[in-house]
Amino acid sequence: MFATKRLGKELSKIHGSLPPGITLVTAEGFQEWLLDIRVLDENPIYLNQTYRLKFKFSQSYPIEPPEVTFVNTTDRPIPIHPHIYSNGIICLDLLGTQGWSPVQNVESICMSLQSMLTGNTKNERPEGDAHFVASNRRRPRDIDFYYHDNTV
């Protein structure tokens, strides 16, 4: 109930205006939304690419963080980044239970991810990506990431 109301507010704001480089794809119901983000500057790694984000909201949103992953479709690849696994799982403290704050919202998450990509210079996947992708069965929020790297 709480989540529905809050998401309703966010949705009407999103329908009104969104920052550049972020577009709403679908928001049917208040469980799963899809948004597209683009990197706006000339970063050669992400030039002319659009990435699709999937938001999954629990009943306790915004007290609990949403589950945010990149999804892979024909024209929407998973961005290359040392904190983004090739299955779309993002390692960002903002999205973990520790780093999350209920004042964050869909728009602010998108902008954080935009800036995370913009600031990146390493064209590589995280360490042990292949192993993680092959073995992980857990949901992203249950994974205990170790936020060691503060440079990107």
Next chain:
Amino acid sequence: MPPAGHRPLDPSLPPSTEVDNDDRAPYTPGSSSSLSSSSLYKHLRTPSTSSLNIRHPVDLRAITYDGAVDENLVCPICRCPLVDPVLTECDHIFCRACITDALSNTKLCPIDRSPLDSDGVSRAPKMVHNQLDSLKAKCPCCASSFARSMLENHVEKYCPEANVKCPGIYSEKYCKEVVKRRMSGRGCLHYPVECPDCKETLLLVEMEEHREASCNEKLKACEHCGVNILRCKESEHHEECPDVIRPCNWAEYGCQHEAKRTDLHLHADECSFKLVGPMADTLKKEIKLLRSDMRSLAETNHLQERRIKFLESAQRASDRPMELMDLSLANLPESANTEPLDSGHEYLLSLLESQQSRLSQLSNELTDFQGKNTMMLLNETIPIKNELSELRSTQQVTCMHVRWLMRFRMQENQRRFGGSPGPGPSGSPDGGGSSSDLPFSRRLSDSAPRDIITKL
């Protein structure tokens, strides 16, 4: 001219108009239920409307606010205008429910991540509350705007679209349904009736909405202009339908012309009554005015006559000798009489004055009399009071005696039956014993006898 057949169709239609029992007749199925409900109808008006109110907790997060709300008054967690705002130690404001939820998850301020406990939040300043209370929001039922703090009261007590208990709850039917407040003045509407258009049977309370929205036969073409109209709004439509044949404006003065409403203005210019009509109208108004003037004058006249009659009779009475009256004052009307009175008014005035003086004299006497009376009463009552207190003291003394005797007898009995409790009814007093025990029982007369009385 509206067809006569429309009248009985109306009851469910205008919500505010008075509906009498005759109008309801076409709806009732004619069985015993219709009888009982129409007899209920009369005493159903008796319960006060406030007794039907239901508490309506208004969800302040679900209502629509008028215009954009100042961003400073919006809770950063639920993104709604704050509800029961609280201030954190780090100077941030949230809804109480939101911050409580957030703190149950992590003990950090959601905004600056400084450590925060539920003890670290306190009620936000009064000014914030006031600002929030004065925000204008739409009523969730009737959509009119009110200050947010007034909303709950409005919905509970006044909103015409809010649900209230069905008035039938106070009848033998004991109806437990709810009904919109604007329909609650018509008694219990929770009985089945047949829609006059589609013949479907449904509760009368739903009829209005049914005929306006969901009835299959709700529309019909107006027989004059051909436009599709709601059946239940037919008579309203006839009041404004452009193609209805209407008589000329001056029909009451003899113009025979009739035309469609839209064409009527064409006739207005050539109507032979166009000069006479307005004149007649003004004359009519004039006559009405004069009549009302005349009526009021007649009323004042009547009043004056009655006054004269009253004063005359009073005058006659005052001429009679009266022992209580001061003679000099009683003479006043006589002296007035001797003057040449050409105008009736002066005469009346003098009469009035004399009556007034008599009245004041009488009231003076009355107060005198009252004073005397009170004195007399006091004189009478004081001895009575004294006597009463005397009697009281005597009674007290007698009481003491009785107690003492009681105790005496008990002791006697105890001595006789070897300490068995309770007084024997046949115990005879012993003269010698009583005199020897006397000082002992006197000393105890304050406390001990009371115990015995209670034991008895």
